[in-house]
Amino acid sequence: MFFVTPSISAADTLVFGGCSQLKFTSGSPYEYTVDSIFTSLVNSAMFATYNNFTMPVAALGGSTTQDTVYGLFQCRGDLNNGACNRCVAKAVSQIGTLCFDSTGGVLQLEGCLVKYDNVSFIGEEDKTVVEKKCGPSLSAYSEGLGRRDAVLSYLEAGDGTYKPYRVGGSGKLQGVAQCVGDLDPRECQDCLSDAIGRLKTECGAAKWGDMYMGKCYVRYSEGRDLSDAGKGKRFRHLFHGGSSYLFLVYIWVGFNLLEIY
Structure with missing residues (x-):
């Protein structure tokens, strides 16, 4: 859910x-x-x-x-x-x-x-990584990793309609993704897919992670308000x-x- x-x-x-x-x-x-x-x-x-x-x-x-x-x-x-x-x-x-x-x-x-x-x-797609942050490890908490992957998959797929801003969650894990408004739907999807792939690879089993690219970003968190990440x-x-x-x-x-x- x-x-x-x-x-x-x-x-x-x-x-x-x-x-x-x-x-x-x-x-x-x-x-x-x-x-x-x-x-x-x-x-x-x-x-x-x-x-x-x-x-x-x-x-x-x-x-x-x-x-x-x-x-x-x-x-x-x-x-x-x-x-x-x-x-x-x-x-x-x-x-x-x-x-x-x-x-x-x-x-x-x-x-x-x-x-x-x-x-x-x-109007130019830009997948340059300009900011990446990863939280502490979830260790072997497979349930948490499963929720993370489910949320990121939901953000990547969306609901079948083009939405440059996407949010979702499962349990205590929240996720948010957004493209800059000058990208067309194909470019937005390409940017978000790349950001999600890199977030999974580079943050591994982290409890939270942020991946900001030139024209899109993806963030997820286990038990952390995403809007409070920089406090x-x-x-x-x-x-x-x-x-x-x-x-x-x-x-x-x-x-x-x-x-x-």
Whole structure:
């Protein structure tokens, strides 16, 4: 028997963030365009759980340059419009600090994703692993493993209709999966299937596991609120050397963000 226990708590908890290594000049037309993208993302989040924007960079005199800024946001499927808007506003505020003067950036909070760049990524499938976390082992608890596999299979198969946001559970084990809204049904299914396969392989018999890819994520937990996974975590740690994005280590202290490299 599957049941759904969605929660909107901890929606503004940081999961990961990364920034392009390319920089733009402060006060330049590119910066104004990025600010316009951010404003559009926040405003749109009052009415939708996903949207994307493409804006050419205006040069002096009103003409356009060859640069374009692309941006999107994605809210967790159980958030209402007010919670989605608050989450995106928080993400935009944080990415503006985290990726100051960067031509691109991505920030995933528990409740929403925000991304922008000068290279088009909208409509492109991305199965790059950007965050993976595994809990302690279930040991030889075969019943728990059976429930986990059943929940993950349910998330992978869905109910026969296309749903980019999926939740399910069995006993104390909960699962959630979601694709970014720019993927078509085939790409979404491909991303989720790959994430589920990697989650089973790389987290083994863990009591909980999170697998975040560029355009989808899958999470499961035995007796842990999935929305509380990041509580108490002060350190972020990702670095992908082969990517154009630099994922740095930060400490969140009150309202200040301190880089500790």
